[in-house]
Amino acid sequence: MRPEDVPARSNPLFEGQHKAVYVVDADGHYRIAQSGGSEAEVTVTEEAVHWFEKLAADALARARCGETSPMEYHMFRQRMDVLTLSQATGIWQWRVRRHLRPARFARLTPVLLARYAEAMGLAPDQLKTLD
Amino acid sequence: MLATDSTPAPTPPAFEHVQSAHCESGVITSLLRNQGVPISEAMAFGLSSALAFAYIPLVKINDLPLIGYRMLPRHILKGLKSKLRLPLRFETFRAPAEGRRRLDELLDQGKVVGLQGSVFFLPYFPVNMRFHFNAHNLLVYGREGSDYLVSDPVFGNVTRCPARDLQRARFVRGALAPKGLLYYFDRPLPAVDPVPMLRAAIRKNCHIMLHAFLPFLGCSGIALLGRRVLKLPAEKDPEYTRRFVGHIVRMQEEIGTGGAGFRFLYAAFLQEAADLLALPELQRLSLELTAIGDEWREFALQAARISKGRSEMNLRLLHDLLVDLSNKERAFFRTLLKAV
Incomplete structure (x- = not known):
């Protein structure tokens, strides 16, 4: 998962909260990104x-x-x-x-x-x- | 690198909140970091060999089978406790009043305390995330008036929780009842060095995924779920079929897994382990697991659309994806086992 795959805006369902998800940045390193909730979720x-x-x-x-x-x-x-x-x-x-x-x-x-x-x-x- | 000096760090004056993907690995990471041990969540997860897959049709939640992408609750806490020889003490209570008294006592001693509780009764959770899941983990680092100061690792900031609600969350009955469970470090920490434990931890996780002797665990469990999906009563009971499919995705994406049912979290661990062990092969395998995780996400998207009724009920597609994932994970863990 790339940082750009993560929706930044918190979905109304989550009342402004963000969850931590793991993404691979451009250098191939894992880091935590803030997700406002993916479509599937x-x-x-x-x-x-x-x-x-x-x-x-x-x-x-x-x-x-x-x-x-x-x-x-x-x-x-x-x-x-x-x-x-x-x-x-x-x-x-x-x-x-x-x-x-x-x-x-x-x-x-x-x-x-x-x-x-x-x-x-x-x-x-x-x-x-x-x- | 991790701290190797054996002098215990004094209790830090200010509590530092750490956000994590998963509650249990998050809680132990936060507890350790607040004692000055710079461990990552991925390391805590990987060291305790917590990655798994389980599809257990006999255990039902709202008529739906139990599907899990990691080991049972408390596996991470107990695994890290024994691997790192942490002085982590667990206490449960028969009487709720005693549980509250003990929590207050520990907080007044300046300790940070981990708790197990039901998500449903925690008011700081968004309403739409509150279901009856009793094995959520959170930290309490102080109290003020009738509120507890809460650091819940799945959220971005610290928060507060009224004593009454926390008490209710800690003493719910039912499946995975917390019985007021609390845990804390009761002695100074020993020197923490995960490096010698890494290979054994990775091997153990490979065995969990490859050689579980029951067909509904590990890689064979994924294939079993795939075959089950194909047999769902799509014609006779489309509603149940849609709920079943949605349920797989909820367990994978919604319940704090860091994406793709903990696969990304484990890939992050492998990346860290590659550096610590100077094994570039693990770096490559980490990327391979990332690709598998991306396929899980593709599965989640397709399944979610089917469960919503947005796309046609193509169970064959879901079956094929699951069987493919099962094969890929089996091949992956075999290579990983050889690599360490």
Whole structure:
């Protein structure tokens, strides 16, 4: 990779940050260059962000008509899925799935609710709302 | 050249931030440099034989297989610790409060402390880079009020992190849970001279790439991934196929690798090693690895366009590139093994 292959302007996705990448300069020596994000990198990051946004939007729509609990929306919004949430809380996946159902979610004990909230980095009360 | 005098450098009054491509090699480089050892990130990476390839279909992240271009987390820290006989001490904690107390204690003693934490809970990361990756490494060099003074090697400048967020990042549960891991030098450093270690480190890395006894590691892992790409359900489930392809690229380019999944970083190491060992052959091989890295970048670009739906879903093309890369890397590491 040559210094001129590295985009200098920080991509909006990276909020003005630059990453260090290794380039070969004209004398054939390796040095560090500041990259604002290559096309490949920016594209796949966007795709990964969109994936969770899509899941969250879908969960939001279903939560509004009572087909799922608000917790599923928050899970995707915090870029988690059932597996990551299960690992982060230490609650088995089948239990997590069950807790995501609206009827079961409504009866969730404060202790379990707090465990979910802690793992997602949200307040327990926020899990019950859709904002 | 590296410092060879054995008198320990006094703790420097001002902390010097070092930006690096990769968090783990960056953290150890920064720790050493702030003790007056002028080591480069590439040297830290190469000495610990950290270059690898792994495609592990059994371990899933959001339904996608684990794909890695380097050895497991902590490999660099542990590798350098044993190679250079560094007095690097690791501590983990069962109780989060104890972890915080210990961190404060060490900082008050004037130490620079390395930490492991989850990227997702670190507020100084751009929002779009925050995913649940628990094995990120960063340095803390002081505290002020309820903020910690953070030097994260993947960013250009030092920053701050509120204690609450740092605490959360250090004590997340799940895959690769940090358990509050912190590390620091607990004794003065011995004289550091990597030169006698270089050949063995390079040989070890060649063996990792060539002779791993499992088919999903090293050069054969690259070919295996190539064959897997060809079998993706492009017709039946185009969305999964696009995510899979994008995922390969994310692991290669987005997760601080210095470009081309650490291949450029290793090429930079070989260039340094060529000078230190006076082996011009390594200089030539460094250029060869750079060419392989450029082909990885070409692969990333094609794959990214496919994952975005910008170009036609040509899985045959990706397969051919991966198989070619696998062959080239195999030939490369065989030559490298003979050269040292």
